[in-house]
Amino acid sequence: MFVPVLLVVSLVGAAPAERVDLVFGGDIIPHDGVKQAAAEHALSQPGGAARAVSLNHEGWDFVLEPIARELRAADLAVVNLETPISGNPRAPTAPLIFDAPPQLAHALVSAGVDVVSIANNHAFDQRRAGIPSTWSHLDAAGLNHVGSAPTEAMAWEPLVVERKGIRVGLLSITRWLNGASNPDDPDRSPHVAYVPYPSKKRRGLTPEAAAALVGSAARRCDALIVMIHWGTEYSHSPKPEDRQLAQRLLEAGALAVVGHHPHVLQPIEPYRTRAGRDTVVAFSLGNLIANQDGHYVHGAGAEARGRKRDSMLFRLSLSRPHPGAPVELAGTSVLPVWIDTNYVVALREREGQRRIQPVLLDEELKTLSGRLLAFSASGPPRKVREERRELERRLDLARRRRALILRMTLPPSGGEGSVSPAASVRGVN
Numbered sequence: 001m002f003v004p005v006l007l008v009v010s011l012v013g014a015a016p017a018e019r020v021d022l023v024f025g026g027d028i029i030p031h032d033g034v035k036q037a038a039a040e041h042a043l044s045q046p047g048g049a050a051r052a053v054s055l056n057h058e059g060w061d062f063v064l065e066p067i068a069r070e071l072r073a074a075d076l077a078v079v080n081l082e083t084p085i086s087g088n089p090r091a092p093t094a095p096l097i098f099d100a101p102p103q104l105a106h107a108l109v110s111a112g113v114d115v116v117s118i119a120n121n122h123a124f125d126q127r128r129a130g131i132p133s134t135w136s137h138l139d140a141a142g143l144n145h146v147g148s149a150p151t152e153a154m155a156w157e158p159l160v161v162e163r164k165g166i167r168v169g170l171l172s173i174t175r176w177l178n179g180a181s182n183p184d185d186p187d188r189s190p191h192v193a194y195v196p197y198p199s200k201k202r203r204g205l206t207p208e209a210a211a212a213l214v215g216s217a218a219r220r221c222d223a224l225i226v227m228i229h230w231g232t233e234y235s236h237s238p239k240p241e242d243r244q245l246a247q248r249l250l251e252a253g254a255l256a257v258v259g260h261h262p263h264v265l266q267p268i269e270p271y272r273t274r275a276g277r278d279t280v281v282a283f284s285l286g287n288l289i290a291n292q293d294g295h296y297v298h299g300a301g302a303e304a305r306g307r308k309r310d311s312m313l314f315r316l317s318l319s320r321p322h323p324g325a326p327v328e329l330a331g332t333s334v335l336p337v338w339i340d341t342n343y344v345v346a347l348r349e350r351e352g353q354r355r356i357q358p359v360l361l362d363e364e365l366k367t368l369s370g371r372l373l374a375f376s377a378s379g380p381p382r383k384v385r386e387e388r389r390e391l392e393r394r395l396d397l398a399r400r401r402r403a404l405i406l407r408m409t410l411p412p413s414g415g416e417g418s419v420s421p422a423a424s425v426r427g428v429n
Contacts, residue, residue, distance in 0.1 A: 019330060020163045022225070022316045023074035024258050025067070025358075026285035027082045028108075028116075030100040032093075033291035037341075037354040038063050038104075060107030063289060066359045070313055070335060071112030075163045078170065079108070079288060080227065080260040081116035081145075084123070084130035085137040096178075097125045105141035115159065117172040119147025119193045120229040120260065124180035131190040147172030147193050147227075152186035155193045156205075158217040158224065166318055166327055169221030171214065171254075174229035175242075176261065177202060195228075197241070207245050211252040218253025222327040223318050226254045229261045231284060234308070236408060238266055238283040246281040247271060255329055256316055257281040263292060264307045265408045268314070268332070278329050282409075286311040287339060288358055294341060298397040303404055310405050311337035311358060336361040336405040338398065361402040368395040 038059035044052040056062060064071075071077040083098035091099040108116065116138065123131060131148055138145045146159040158169040173193045181202040182191045194204030205213070218224040226249050230242045238246075238259075246257045251273050259266065259282060266283035273279060292308035312334050319330035342355040372391050 018319055020075045020166045020168070020318045021073075022076045022078065022168065022318065023071060024225075024227075024282070024285060024314045024316070025071075025077070025079040025113075026288040026311055027080050027120075027260055027263065027290060028104075028288055029082045029290040029292075030098055030104065031291035033294055033341075033354065034063065034289060034356050035101075037356040040353045041355075054103065057107035057110060058101060058103040060101075060104050061110055063357055064107055064111040066340075066357050066363075067288075067313065067337065068111040070360065074112070074315070076115070076161055076168060077113050078115045078117065078225075078227070078258075079113055080120060080229070080285075081108075081118050082120050082122050082260070084126040085134045086126045086130045087133055087137055088126075091126055091130075098122050099126055099130070102137040102141070105138050105143050109141050109143050113143065115144040115146060115161065115170060117147050117170075117227045117229075117260070118145050119155075119172040119174040119227075121174060121176035121178045123148060123174070123192045124177060128183075128190055131192075146170050147174070148190055150189035150191070152182065152191040155191040156213050158221065160221050166223065166320060167221045168318070169217055169224040170227065171217060171224065172227045172229075173210065174261075175231075176229060195245070207248055210245075211248045214249045214254055215252040218255075222320070223255045224253060225256045225258060225316070227258045227260065230259055231262045231266065233262050234264055235262055236264055236266055236307075242283070243281075246283075250277075250279040250281065251275075255279055255318070255327070258285065258314065259283045260285060263287050263290070265310055265312065265405060267411065268334070268409050269411065280316070280329060280332055282314050285314055288337070289356070290339060291341070291356055296341075298393060298400075302397075303400060306401070309339040309341075310401060310408070311339060312405055312409060313337060313360075334406065334409055336402045338364070338401045338405075340364075361398050361405070364398045365395070365402070368398060 041062035042059035043055040045055060046052060083100045085100050085102055085105055087102055093099050144159060149155040158171050160167050160169045173195055175195055175197055177194060182194060195207060195210045196202050196204040214226060231239055249257055250271050256279060262284040265286040268282045271279045271281060287308055288311050293306050296306040296309060315333040317330040318327050320327050337358045338361050340357050340359040368391060375388060
């Protein structure tokens, strides 16, 4: 059994604080449609030697813009980067083989993301050489990452980020590698932190060994959050073995477990450990940027469709009740998100630009409600009816998807926002 070495990143000076807010987002997936939407909103100006200089990170700023304010407001913002960044514009890609341009990393930093989780089933999409390339481009952008490293021991080292005097530890683990595998030699590069399912005998750790390392990491930071890529794609129910693993890791010392991979939302559940600590597990945050369910059309019975575009930002609040006391989970909140696209409108009206963006539904409801109240009935009657009908359709979509997201993620017995004793959900006044 190896013992991980603590990796500390000093991002801000330590200062006493009562509360630190963390925000977690789901999968960032560079589907071709997302790349096209970014490219069509790219802004540039001429540079030296006739080279254009991007003004908005090749359009990726536009894609992230609707959620940037929430990410920047958090003391620590983390998302799952489900793609390598090879830096090779000719890198082979396919519907299930991903690669992203380096400007995506810079745009994530600009939007307020502090850390990306890179232990997931697409880590080896650009083969083993793609992982060190990804590290290089993330480092160049100033974007911290966790989940893979040159050796097995290093891949299991927690990233510790200090915020307002609280040392937050982050671990990133995957249970899937899409048929790829870590090297035979644990000291050979690269390695992904991997806890395979029993049917996947592919050079990873057992749940017992993972729990031991989680316990070791938890003892050397104030609060440890474990991010896990697990579960069954497109299922809204956690796998029983994943629920067991989550509880094992929480008992070992983690304060929260945050899951990815199913591409749809799964429940958020509180868990009180045998030692009496209040902890929480969010089994799946869904997609955050992706182009699945891209042909969705809102209408009767639409709740059964569009699930791969339902998303959320998950906030954890940490507090230290008094100097020297252990850091506790102070509360959680869910910010419902919908991946908005103008695919149908663009197809009908032959618009020149695609739009794929994660939209905060509470903000969308406020904006659309205000536009309807201020709606002017002047103009050709047919056009007025069409404009009003479109606003009403979008408002209905936002209301229905928000309700569906909250129903899918929050426990049925705890009320609209009850996840932990201090849980809440942001609503519209």
